[in-house]
Amino acid sequence: MVRQKVTIKNPTGLHLRPAGILCKEAMKFKSLVTFTFRDNTANAKSVLSVLGACVKCGDEIEFICEGEDEEEALKSLVSAIESGLGE
Numbered sequence: 001m002v003r004q005k006v007t008i009k010n011p012t013g014l015h016l017r018p019a020g021i022l023c024k025e026a027m028k029f030k031s032l033v034t035f036t037f038r039d040n041t042a043n044a045k046s047v048l049s050v051l052g053a054c055v056k057c058g059d060e061i062e063f064i065c066e067g068e069d070e071e072e073a074l075k076s077l078v079s080a081i082e083s084g085l086g087e
Contacts, residue, residue, distance in 0.1 A: 031067025
C-alpha cells in the first residue's frame with residue numbers, strides 16, 4: 001500500500017468534469033484507489049463517491065493505492081491533480 005497527500009488546485013474543486021477525469025484516470029489501474037478527505041474515504045473510481053466527498057479548492061486529500069500497480073497509479077493520479085485535471 002502506498003499513500004500520498006496532495007492539494008486540490010482546481011478553482012472550483014472536484015466538481016463533475018474534473019471528478020470524471022480523475023475517475024477515468026483511476027480506472028486505468030487494477031489497484032484499489034481511494035482517497036481520504038476529512039474523516040471520509042472515497043472510491044476514486046466512482047464519480048458519485050468523488051463528488052460526495054465535496055472537495056473544494058485548497059483542500060488536501062490523501063490518495064491510498066493498494067494492488068499490483070499501486071506505484072504507477074499513485075504517480076499518475078498525483079500528477080493529474082497537480083496538472084489541474086484539464087482546467
